Amino acid sequence: MKYNFLLEIGTEELPSKILCDISEKLTNRIILKFKEKNIIFKKKKIFASPRRLGIQLTELYYLHKKKFNTGPSTEYALNKNGTLNSIAYAWIKKYNLKKKQIIYIKNKKKIFLSYKLKKIKIQILIKKIIKKILSKFYLIKLMKWGHCKERFIRPVKNIILLLNKNIIKLNIFQINTKREIYGNPYIYNKKITINNPAEYTEKILKLGQVINNFKKRRNKIKNDIINIVNKIEGKVKIKKNILNEITSLVEWPKICLAKFKKKFIRIPKEFVIHILENFQKCIPIYNQLKKLTKYFIFISNIQPKNMHFITAGNQKVINARLNDANFFYKNDLKKIFEKNYFKLKNIIFHKKIGNLLEKTKRLQILIITISKKNMINIKYAIRSAYLSKCDLLTQIVTEFPEMKGIAGMYYAKKNKEKKEIYTAIKEHYKPCFSNDNLPKNNLSSILSIVDKIDNLTGMFIINKQPKGKNDLFGLRRITIGIIKIIIQNKIKINLNKIVKTNINLYTPKKKNKKKKIHENILKFIENKVLEYYIKLGYKKNIVYFILLQNSIKNLLFINKIIINTHDFLNYKHKNSIIKIYKRINNFLKKNENIKNKNINIKLIHHKEEKKILYLTTKIKKKIKILLKQKKIKAIKQLLIFKKPINIFFKKITINKKNTYKKNNRILLIYNIKKIFLKIINFNLFI
Known part of the structure; x- marks a missing residue:
């Protein structure tokens, strides 16, 4: 039923x-x-x-599933005429079966005795x-x-x-x-x-006036918003998270148009948008030039006869919040932004590891090393770290904490700081949930990395690392953010060195303890790297093996190896290439491996040797160019060696009495191995 x-x-x-x-x-x-x-x-x-x-x-x-018990072979359980004998009847009696429940499978020479489960x-x-x-x-x-x-x-x-x-x-x-x-x-x-x-x-x-299906309710809200906005020839940017939250607040949505006082347009638009979206769950409206207007949308859960009363109430609340923001913003502009730097000593970062002034000083030291590697102006880098936390003492951030970074950008801009500096102040707080949330330029990326690494290091020093499901300080999220920024924005950084430097910048500890903290942080980052690639769809065992073979200090190098390996695993001729490498590798194991001498062209006489030398020289140049493009193109080039290698091993004898000729031929093969390993670590597959 x-x-x-x-x-x-x-x-x-x-x-x-x-x-x-x-x-x-x-x-x-x-x-x-x-x-x-x-x-x-x-x-x-x-x-x-x-x-x-x-x-x-x-x-x-x-x-209802049938439960099966294997009976005796038909050889023993059936008579010559195909009827059941005494052995079969013994099984029937054992399981209390009816004749209809017996299934014969003669081709496998077995009888399956079945019975149904009791009705549930x-x-x-x-x-x-x-x-x-x-x-x-x-x-x-x-x-x-x-x-x-x-x-x-x-x-x-x-x-x-x-x-x-x-x-x-x-x-x-x-x-x-x-x-x-x-x-x-x-x-x-x-x-x-x-x-x-x-x-x-x-x-x-x-009857109940409830649209209980979440998706239908959300689609209705979205379509009604667009219809109202089109009537006033405006535009909207409906953020998915805001739309979901609004949909979760109402059961019978009524879309309403309202407006705030025009004078508040002069406030930085991020402040206005934040108050509308996050405090009041409203949708700001833009004009055709994508500039913020005084109009906004709010969603009501009721449909009263006097809608004007509801609209007036919402406008009153929004105007009050914007008035506060305007007041705080003007007050903050009266002060010199950078003077907040020394006041940071009054804000505790964590009671066991000091205040925000100490943290900011650490950021200034950490950012120098990474900036040099990434060709960033050192003065700009130090200045961005110097000002990075100054907005935490502004009135606007005290009232609206989510405005940190954005407020700092505006105040630094008013302070006539360079664009790279105030952009870095704004972007270094980005949560990095997706590639759209990442900092956009290199200075922003580096400031974000050192800030996050300092948080991570500090928590490990005071033994506040995640345990089980608990992660009070969001260190897993922070670490994934570090990994994403480095890989997506191609930031050159030695994680091993930067973490070690960071540990030394905190209160001095015993050497053994420092070493243990350093190892624990790198192991934690390594685990998050593994998790990051698994979520992207890469094979766990391959990523794990690559991480075992390579130091975590250079994530860009590891990323290159993982992508190359992934491309190779999806290549239809991968087995042929692995076979070539295995043959080369097995040969070099049995023979001397002369690494530090050049090939003597005068000793090459056979056409098979000449062919190998010609191909090696030709592909070396090609691969340099191809590795900068799609890696699979470089991998495809390796198939060229398939036939020449087979002929070489078939016709050329290595173990000659002439040591020079012998070494020369070994070097020929060794150079091919080096080409293979430049593209991908083929030792993963042997």
């Missing part, structure tokens, strides 16, 4: 920033457990709104699964309320659990499952009876 299944958990308002994550985790766990218990379904619908989580499964049924009551099975999942739902910090023993993300008010027309009776969170749900609390806060899962979506939409 096939069923329709419905679960809805009615709660107090769920956290908007993680609503999608909560819904996804809950759904995935239910589906996974159902599959484990042989509960199959055809379609699923997921529901998520501020006050409800739900899932609907259609054509759900329990898959699907209602009881679902009840156990749902109770277990809800009572042990680990995702974020859970809440406890009243006298309820179980915990959940927010207090639970109502649970509906239906299988077709029947309620699956369950008591959890001191609540009994029912068939009644509640609609939008601001529009229709009454009970709605659900007779079967099929009518759920229509009833909650028409």
Whole structure:
């Protein structure tokens, strides 16, 4: 029999920033457990709104599996005429089987004796699964309320659990499952009876005034915003995270147009956008020239008769926040920005490792070495590190902490600093979640790297490194950021050296302890490098082996090897090339390996030797150019050696009495090996 299944958990308002994550985790766990218990379904619908989580499964049924026991061979269990003999009947008696349950497979000369599992009551099975999942739902910090023993993300008010027309009776969170749900609390806060899962979506939409499907609600909000903005000939940049958060705050969205006072356009646009998007969850509107206008969009969860009253209230709040920002901004401009530097000693970086002035001094020392390697103006580099934390003492950042970096950029610009310097101040805080979040220029990248390395080093020195799932200081995220910046922006840096220097800049420790901290930090970075490449789709065992063979100090070199290896593994003629290298390598193991002498052309007489020499010289030049382009082009060149190498080993004798000729021929082969290893470490495959 096939069923329709419905679960809805009615709660107090769920956290908007993680609503999608909560819904996804809950759904995935239910589906996974159902599959484990042989509960199959055809379609699923997921529901998520501020006050409800739900899932609907259609054509759900329990898959009864047959259990098989292997019987005796047909040679012994069947008579000559094909009927069962006494041996077969002994098996039948042992498993208490009926004749219909016996399956003959003569071609394999075996009899399989089968019997069905006992029928399972699907209602009881679902009840156990749902109770277990809800009572042990680990995702974020859970809440406890009243006298309820179980915990959940927010207090639970109502649970509906239906299988077709029947309620699956369950008591959890001191609540009994029912068939009644509640609609939008601001529009229709009454009970709605659900007779079967099929009518759920229509009833909650028409009666309850709730669009319970997250994607449909989000698409409606997005389309309505675009329609309103088009009417006033404006433009919008709808950020995915802001749109998701707005969608998570409303159940019956009403899109409204409002405006703030025109004078606030003079405030740096980042301040205005931040207040609109992050504080009030509004969408700023731009003109056709992509400049910020006084108009913005806000989303209401109700549709009152007097919308003007709601709009006026939102405008009042926005104007008040922008007025504060304007006041702080003007006050900050009255002060000399760089004078905040010495006041940084009053801000504690961490009580065990000092203040922000000490941190800034470390950054100035660390940035010099990396800047030299990357051809950065040293004066600009030191100056950017000097000013990097000065905005933390401004009034605007004190009120709006998320404005750090952006505020520093504006104040440094007003202070007539160079563009490279104020850009680096802005960008060094970038979180590096994706390639779009990375610093854009080299100075910004280097300042970001040294800032993150100093955070990482400091936490390891005071033994605050991540343990298990705990990562209070976000060191895993910081390290992935360092790796991304180095690789994506091609920053030359010796991680081994910079970490060692950083450790020495902190309070002096015992040598043994310093060495241990240094090893632990590099090992931690190495693990994150492995994780980084696995997430990009590279093979774990290959990346792991490359990291074992190479020092972590040069990430650009490691990146080059990993990409080359990945390209090679996807090349259709890879096995032929590996075979060539194996033959060369095996030969050189058995013969002397003369590395430091040049080939004597006068000793080359055979056409096979001449061919090898000609190809080696020709490919050396080609590969230098090709390695700067796509590496696979260089790899393809190696196939040229396939035929000449085979002929060479077949016709040329190495072990001549003439030592000079012998060494010359060994050098010919050794030079080919060097070409192979320039492109990729073929020792990975032998």
